[in-house]
Amino acid sequence: MDVKSVGVIGAGQMGNGIAHVFALAGYEVLMTDISHDALEAALRLIDGNLERQVSRDKISEEERAGAMARIRTTMTLADLGATDLVIEAATERETVKTAIFEDLVPHLKPETILTSNTSSISITRLASRTDRPEKFMGFHFMNPVPVMQLVELIRGIATDEDTYRTCVGVVEKLGKTAASAEDFPAFIVNRILMPMINEAVYTLYEGVGSVQSIDSAMKLGTNHPMGPLELADFIGLDTCLAIMNVLHDGLADTKYRPCPLLTKYVEAGWLGRKTQRGFYDYRGETPVPTR
Numbered sequence: 296m297d298v299k300s301v302g303v304i305g306a307g308q309m310g311n312g313i314a315h316v317f318a319l320a321g322y323e324v325l326m327t328d329i330s331h332d333a334l335e336a337a338l339r340l341i342d343g344n345l346e347r348q349v350s351r352d353k354i355s356e357e358e359r360a361g362a363m364a365r366i367r368t369t370m371t372l373a374d375l376g377a378t379d380l381v382i383e384a385a386t387e388r389e390t391v392k393t394a395i396f397e398d399l400v401p402h403l404k405p406e407t408i409l410t411s412n413t414s415s416i417s418i419t420r421l422a423s424r425t426d427r428p429e430k431f432m433g434f435h436f437m438n439p440v441p442v443m444q445l446v447e448l449i450r451g452i453a454t455d456e457d458t459y460r461t462c463v464g465v466v467e468k469l470g471k472t473a474a475s476a477e478d479f480p481a482f483i484v485n486r487i488l489m490p491m492i493n494e495a496v497y498t499l500y501e502g503v504g505s506v507q508s509i510d511s512a513m514k515l516g517t518n519h520p521m522g523p524l525e526l527a528d529f530i531g532l533d534t535c536l537a538i539m540n541v542l543h544d545g546l547a548d549t550k551y552r553p554c555p556l557l558t559k560y561v562e563a564g565w566l567g568r569k570t571q572r573g574f575y576d577y578r579g580e581t582p583v584p585t586r
């Protein structure tokens with residue numbers, strides 16, 4: 296199938312990055328969210344990020360303007376029915392995602408490929424709630440989307456070869472690299488990354504180190520670009536907790552139990568950068584550790 300237009304559901308940090316890279320690669324993009332403010336904020340962010348790419352000579356001014364002109368927004372989910380490929384990037388909660396698919400499916404063209412950017416949830420189970428499990432895939436971008444090279448592609452039990460091949464072609468057109476993962480909880484990247492982040496929170500919880508010492512140790516000691524707590528704030532602590540719960544429930548192994556301190560931060564609404572407070576407080580000039 297020749298994909299020309301893309302629907303993006305959810306205009307949060309992933310949705311805006313996904314719209315950005317598709318528009319830059321020449322696709323027509325239609326983005327939706329339940330919040331009008333989120334859509335407006337996403338357009339402003341995309342514009343700013345494209346501007347930054349222009350200022351660093353990564354793209355030309357014409358490419359920036361062309362990409363912005365290819366992004367449209369709508370508050371009506373059904374409008375995405377006419378697109379060739381849909382990427383769902385709403386909140387990491389299965390009930391949210393299945394409700395979206397149930398509302399969207401009656402409006403889709405029969406040939407439309409339906410995908411989810413989920414970080415952890417079973418693709419097979421999500422697909423089974425749609426009318427097209429054979430045309431359903433996991434299309435998992437990394438954050439920040441315009442910068443990170445990888446897209447993890449996950450086939451559900453019923454995904455057909457055509458759908459997979461089409462998605463591989465789309466990833467290539469985006470200038471990114473695909474890695475295929477089998478459909479097991481949290482796939483490859485988060486199966487490995489999230490237990491490390493969770494362990495960093497346990498290290499903090501048990502008083503082995505402070506926020507600063509844990510992050511410095513991992514940045515300077517293992518050359519990670521961000522410390523694990525800084526990265527958790529960057530991803531979103533709600534998303535990190537949701538992924539740990541999927542690993543814990545799906546693999547039924549206590550080694551995946553989420554740290555109670557992670558749960559406490561999420562219960563406080565301290566979700567990281569997106570709420571301006573997590574393991575660091577971002578409300579001032581420079582981030583200040585909260586522990």
Ligand SMILES: CC(=O)CC(=O)SCCNC(=O)CCNC(=O)[C@H](O)C(C)(C)COP(=O)(O)OP(=O)(O)OC[C@H]1O[C@@H](n2cnc3c(N)ncnc32)[C@H](O)[C@@H]1OP(=O)(O)O
Nearest residue numbers: 344347351353414436437438439441442484485520521530
């Ligand atoms: C949870 C999941 O399901 C899966 C995941 O996503 S897991 C998370 C995966 N992501 C990571 O691990 C990110 C780890 N962090 C990093 O790699 C780096 O800290 C970072 C790339 C985010 C920032 O790097 P940095 O050197 O500190 O910052 P900075 O110099 O501002 O940015 C580096 C480059 O990225 C660009 N950039 C950063 N954010 C950008 C954005 N949102 N849009 C466009 N460009 C951006 C900058 O313009 C800069 O470009 P140049 O190299 O051309 O100058």
Ligand SMILES: NC(=O)C1=CN([C@@H]2O[C@H](COP(=O)(O)OP(=O)(O)OC[C@H]3O[C@@H](n4cnc5c(N)ncnc54)[C@H](OP(=O)(O)O)[C@@H]3O)[C@@H](O)[C@H]2O)C=CC1
Nearest residue numbers: 305307308309328329330333384385386387413414438530
């Ligand atoms: N953060 C990360 O590093 C990564 C996240 N992901 C995955 O991407 C997805 C999105 O994550 P992320 O962007 O970080 O989350 P955010 O919280 O930043 O954004 C989610 C967006 O979805 C919106 N939303 C919620 N319900 C609906 C709905 N029914 N219809 C349309 N939009 C809705 C939210 O609106 P509101 O705020 O009003 O609720 C919000 O704007 C998740 O599945 C996550 O696991 C994948 C890779 C990396």
